[in-house]
Amino acid sequence: MQRTDISNPTYFHKVVDCQWACPAHTPVPEYIRLIAQGRYSDAYMINWTSNVFPGILGRTCDRPCEPACRRGRVEENNGADPEPVAICRLKRVAADMKDDVKNRMPSLSPKNGKRVACIGAGPASLTVARDLAPLGYDVTVFDGEAKAGGFIRTQIPRFRLPESVIDEETGYILDLGVTFKSGQRIDSMNGLLAENYDAVFVGCGAPRGRDLVLPGRKEAAANIHIGIDWLASVSFGHITKIGSRVIVLGGGNTAMDCCRSSRRLGGDEVKVIVRSGFEEMKASPWEKEDAMHEGIPIMNFHVPKAFIHENGKLTGMTFEIVKAIYDDKGHRSLVPTGEPDALIECDDVLVAVGQENAFPWIEADCGIEFDKWGLPTLGKETHQSTVPNVFFGGDAAFGPKNIITAVAHGHEAAVSIDRFLNGEDIHQRPDPLTNLMSQKMGIHEWSYDNDTSNDLRFKVPWAKAEIALASIKVEVELGFDVATAFKEAHRCLNCDVQTVFTESACIECDACVDICPMDCITFTVNGEESDLRERLQAPAHNKDQALYVSAELKTGHIMAKDEDVCLHCGLCAERCPTGAWDMQKFLLNTTKAGSSCRDGAQVKIKVADEVVA
Amino acid sequence: MTYIAKPRLHHPTLTLNNVGYTRRDYEGRVSTLCAGCGHDSISAAVIQACWELDIEPHRVAKLSGIGCSSKTPDYFLGASHGFNTVHGRMPSALTGANLANRDLLYLGVSGDGDSASIGLGQFAHAMRRGVRMAYIVENNGVYGLTKGQFSATADRGSKSKKGVINSDSPVDLVGLALQLGATYVARSFSGDKAQLVPLIKGAMAHGGAAFIDVISPCVTFNNHGGSTKSYDYVREHNEAVSRIDFISDRNEITAMYEPGEVIEVQQHDGSMLRLRKLLSDYDPTDRNRAMNYMQTHHSRGEIVTGLLYVDPMATDLHTSLNTSELPLNAMSAAQLCPGSGALAKLNASMR
Numbered sequence: 001m002q003r004t005d006i007s008n009p010t011y012f013h014k015v016v017d018c019q020w021a022c023p024a025h026t027p028v029p030e031y032i033r034l035i036a037q038g039r040y041s042d043a044y045m046i047n048w049t050s051n052v053f054p055g056i057l058g059r060t061c062d063r064p065c066e067p068a069c070r071r072g073r074v075e076e077n078n079g080a081d082p083e084p085v086a087i088c089r090l091k092r093v094a095a096d097m098k099d100d101v102k103n104r105m106p107s108l109s110p111k112n113g114k115r116v117a118c119i120g121a122g123p124a125s126l127t128v129a130r131d132l133a134p135l136g137y138d139v140t141v142f143d144g145e146a147k148a149g150g151f152i153r154t155q156i157p158r159f160r161l162p163e164s165v166i167d168e169e170t171g172y173i174l175d176l177g178v179t180f181k182s183g184q185r186i187d188s189m190n191g192l193l194a195e196n197y198d199a200v201f202v203g204c205g206a207p208r209g210r211d212l213v214l215p216g217r218k219e220a221a222a223n224i225h226i227g228i229d230w231l232a233s234v235s236f237g238h239i240t241k242i243g244s245r246v247i248v249l250g251g252g253n254t255a256m257d258c259c260r261s262s263r264r265l266g267g268d269e270v271k272v273i274v275r276s277g278f279e280e281m282k283a284s285p286w287e288k289e290d291a292m293h294e295g296i297p298i299m300n301f302h303v304p305k306a307f308i309h310e311n312g313k314l315t316g317m318t319f320e321i322v323k324a325i326y327d328d329k330g331h332r333s334l335v336p337t338g339e340p341d342a343l344i345e346c347d348d349v350l351v352a353v354g355q356e357n358a359f360p361w362i363e364a365d366c367g368i369e370f371d372k373w374g375l376p377t378l379g380k381e382t383h384q385s386t387v388p389n390v391f392f393g394g395d396a397a398f399g400p401k402n403i404i405t406a407v408a409h410g411h412e413a414a415v416s417i418d419r420f421l422n423g424e425d426i427h428q429r430p431d432p433l434t435n436l437m438s439q440k441m442g443i444h445e446w447s448y449d450n451d452t453s454n455d456l457r458f459k460v461p462w463a464k465a466e467i468a469l470a471s472i473k474v475e476v477e478l479g480f481d482v483a484t485a486f487k488e489a490h491r492c493l494n495c496d497v498q499t500v501f502t503e504s505a506c507i508e509c510d511a512c513v514d515i516c517p518m519d520c521i522t523f524t525v526n527g528e529e530s531d532l533r534e535r536l537q538a539p540a541h542n543k544d545q546a547l548y549v550s551a552e553l554k555t556g557h558i559m560a561k562d563e564d565v566c567l568h569c570g571l572c573a574e575r576c577p578t579g580a581w582d583m584q585k586f587l588l589n590t591t592k593a594g595s596s597c598r599d600g601a602q603v604k605i606k607v608a609d610e611v612v613a
Numbered sequence: 614m615t616y617i618a619k620p621r622l623h624h625p626t627l628t629l630n631n632v633g634y635t636r637r638d639y640e641g642r643v644s645t646l647c648a649g650c651g652h653d654s655i656s657a658a659v660i661q662a663c664w665e666l667d668i669e670p671h672r673v674a675k676l677s678g679i680g681c682s683s684k685t686p687d688y689f690l691g692a693s694h695g696f697n698t699v700h701g702r703m704p705s706a707l708t709g710a711n712l713a714n715r716d717l718l719y720l721g722v723s724g725d726g727d728s729a730s731i732g733l734g735q736f737a738h739a740m741r742r743g744v745r746m747a748y749i750v751e752n753n754g755v756y757g758l759t760k761g762q763f764s765a766t767a768d769r770g771s772k773s774k775k776g777v778i779n780s781d782s783p784v785d786l787v788g789l790a791l792q793l794g795a796t797y798v799a800r801s802f803s804g805d806k807a808q809l810v811p812l813i814k815g816a817m818a819h820g821g822a823a824f825i826d827v828i829s830p831c832v833t834f835n836n837h838g839g840s841t842k843s844y845d846y847v848r849e850h851n852e853a854v855s856r857i858d859f860i861s862d863r864n865e866i867t868a869m870y871e872p873g874e875v876i877e878v879q880q881h882d883g884s885m886l887r888l889r890k891l892l893s894d895y896d897p898t899d900r901n902r903a904m905n906y907m908q909t910h911h912s913r914g915e916i917v918t919g920l921l922y923v924d925p926m927a928t929d930l931h932t933s934l935n936t937s938e939l940p941l942n943a944m945s946a947a948q949l950c951p952g953s954g955a956l957a958k959l960n961a962s963m964r
Contacts, residue, residue, distance in 0.1 A: 076625040444616050452620040507844050509649040509832065510804060514657035517637075519624045538624040555848060569620055577649025577832040 021068035023408035026050040036489035043094035058092025062402040083457035112136035122150025124394030125203035127410025144185030154232040206395035216307030223314035227352030243347025250352035251281030316345040418593035430591035505580035512572035641691035651803030651829030662813040682724030682751035701732025704739035714940035719746035729765040745929035747816035753831035754842040761834030772839025796927030797823035814859040821927030854919040855888035
């Protein structure tokens with residue numbers, strides 16, 4: 001194998017699994033350490049800079065970071081069930097326990113005379129506004145609703161996300177000199193373009209819930225509701241009750257929100273019914289667990305056939321019972337089992353079988369092209385549409401995803417807009433700011449806590465079921481207390497503190513090999529990667545994780561380290577007599593809009609952006 | 614040296630041996646030796662060997678004297694019996710323990726000071742009596758605990774870290790062991806576990822006095838240019854006589870070799886030592902030739918390593934003394950103290 005090029009920022013970035021998996025690349029271990037130190041406001045600001053909505057995401061994020069977390073892998077075959085660090089809920093701790101952070105918000109530059117319109121006040125648009133407004137852009141955000149937040153406000157039930165948190169975090173952005181035109185739904189793109197904004201950002205989401213056209217749909221329409229519309233009506237208080245027997249169709253997170261909301265609005269017998277198998281459902285595992293925890297059964301392999309009604313009143317639904325058959329190539333098909341159709345009685349049905357993008361307000365002649373799926377034709381990184389000054393982000397760009405993806409889109413689009421309005425090529429993307437710094441403080445002293453915790457994941461406490469189910473406004477999860485947050489934070493392995501190897505110093509004494517608790521390090525003769533992976537102290541079968549390979553050493557051997565289950569405990573560096581191993585903190589901040597994203601930007605370490613640990 | 618204990622977490626693929634333990638179960642406490650000490654690699658080799666041999670930790674007794682090397686039994690086999698004797702007296706304490714209970718496997722751990730200076734006489738007599746043990750000397754050529762003076766195994770002409778030239782002749786422990794009748798004699802290097810682990814396994818399965826001299830660089834005081842016990846020097850001058858594979862009787866023998874390439878030595882417990890020859894003229898079952906060979910190569914400045922001599926049919930002190938099979942702690946009080954009648958009879962037989 002070739003010597004690993006650690007000067008390439010992606011190498012160490014990939015080792016920080018959580019940060020790599022996060023669409024916004026939030027420096028997770030950095031803020032978790034600050035939480036352990038009780039520096040909640042500092043932890044909050046790291047999040048705020050990176051993902052804009054720490055309090056909201058700390059309750060609702062899809063958490064791509066957690067399945068990626070190394071902790072889940074190192075706990076494998078070490079006793080109880082392996083679990084990642086509760087990254088998402090630690091984020092909430094930072095938001096809940098911080099002090100007033102108003103005076104830490106960015107200062108505003110003088111206006112630069114450029115006007116940017118953001119359509120929709122959801123997470124993507126607000127991120128664009130947050131990134132551009134402090135730079136002097138005149139940002140106007142339009143939304144059809146009275147308050148900002150978009151999907152966050154209309155579709156996430158209050159028992160998961162209190163309104164006060166939305167108000168606070170959308171407020172930080174609107175207070176940056178952003179003009180918020182509430183109650184103004186844009187109904188003509190041509191009309192907006194005629195107002196001569198320098199750039200337009202479309203972050204209107206995927207606002208249309210898919211319907212299910214089956215026999216009886218029209219006749220029983222009064223008791224059949226589209227999930228996301230129903231959730232919005234609940235959110236605004238237009239709907240406060242539902243029948244006692246409710247069927248929720250669909251297996252995504254919207255379905256989970258629908259069923260749990262129903263439980264709180266009079267639904268005593270709420271069932272989630274899905275076509276596919278339980279495992280293939282799109283909802284996050286924890287959202288399924290939460291629903292089942294509230295006594296909601298999930299029935300799988302039931303394909304909806306018809307709405308049954310009597311005199312225009314819905315009485316139930318029939319389902320065909322299927323099973324999954326896999327062909328040679330592993331493709332699944334759902335085949336009827338031959339059992340008689342199931343009739344399930346109900347008073348109301350919530351249809352949560354997916355969302356669609358809809359842009360009825362973008363005129364065909366305005367120059368914005370759409371693909372065959374009805375999505376705008378965009379540059380993958382630039383988010384630029386076929387009209388050069390119109391950009392898309394969030395669910396409106398590449399179809400429905402989640403909040404953290406929308407935030408990441410917002411940052412990218414803001415960079416594009418900033419470069420575009422400064423006359424620079426937007427296909428040239430700025431490199432991230434990276435830094436690698438030794439954490440050595442003394443002979444066996446590191447500036448991070450390297451003593452690996454043996455604790456298993458801590459559970460977030462819940463409000464009592466009778467209280468939680470009595471009102472849709474009572475927040476179910478109570479969040480970690482300080483003591484539990486401290487212990488959970490200690491489960492973090494500090495994967496950003498990298499093991500950095502210097503060939504010239506190594507005397508091949510094997511001390512690091514002998515001490516490594518996870519058998520990560522091997523000195524052996526070089527070979528092809530597939531061969532080398534088998535010849536290590538412990539086989540390296542997780543191909544997603546890199547091997548860190550040195551140049552040839554004095555004896556002709558190389559050092560090969562499997563990054564997969566490294567605890568970052570630093571014992572290799574402590575046992576190294578020559579300092580060939582060192583523990584160095586890798587910090588990566590994606591470059592946001594502003595002077596640093598533009599050509600010829602001097603690389604300056606902006607202390608204000610980071611917290612010097 | 615480290616303040617944190619080695620984390621309990623282990624690699625997900627770590628396997629159990631035939632007696633149900635992982636390799637990590639054979640570890641001891643975290644080492645307090647200098648970072649990079651060769652002794653730590655020897656500890657790791659002992660751990661690996663005992664795990665591979667499927668030894669239940671409670672069947673091992675590890676005894677040591679005084680010195681850096683003699684501290685190491687704290688760092689491996691944390692669940693075994695241990696005894697830390699006064700300086701240089703490990704062989705007699707071990708002999709006593711062995712006579713009292715021959716059911717345990719004895720591991721004697723010592724250093725060049727402990728065995729070649731203060732304990733030279735003890736070492737000699739344990740070898741000549743044939744006490745069944747694996748006697749490991751962790752040989753670094755210096756007194757590390759007292760700031761790096763030459764020890765008795767330092768080569769004449771080698772230089773100390775301060776620049777002093779050693780004028781004394783070295784004690785050649787391997788030569789002494791051969792001469793005094795040890796029945797398994799090997800030399801190895803802490804930086805070569807591929808060689809060291811099978812040598813330790815062979816020694817632990819050996820039926821008599823097994824001696825391994827392990828050159829173990831002292832990173833703090835004896836790993837510099839003028840040293841003959843540094844990592845670099847040993848690697849440059851290492852002349853291995855054979856590559857050794859330890860094959861327990863359960864393993865199937867699969868690899869095929871040309872005749873004359875391999876010597877197989879079956880020990881009394883059925884285990885097999887397979888030696889792939891690296892030097893065509895070397896015969897490890899011929900004591901005289903082994904001694905000659907050692908002397909010749911030593912005079913050329915080469916460090917001969919590997920299994921130098923083995924007597925597969927070795928016997929031990931218990932055989933010579935015709936002692937009881939049963940350990941003393943398994944005998945009843947009546948057996949241990951047969952009474953004044955038996956004593957009178959014994960006394961009468963001596964008159």
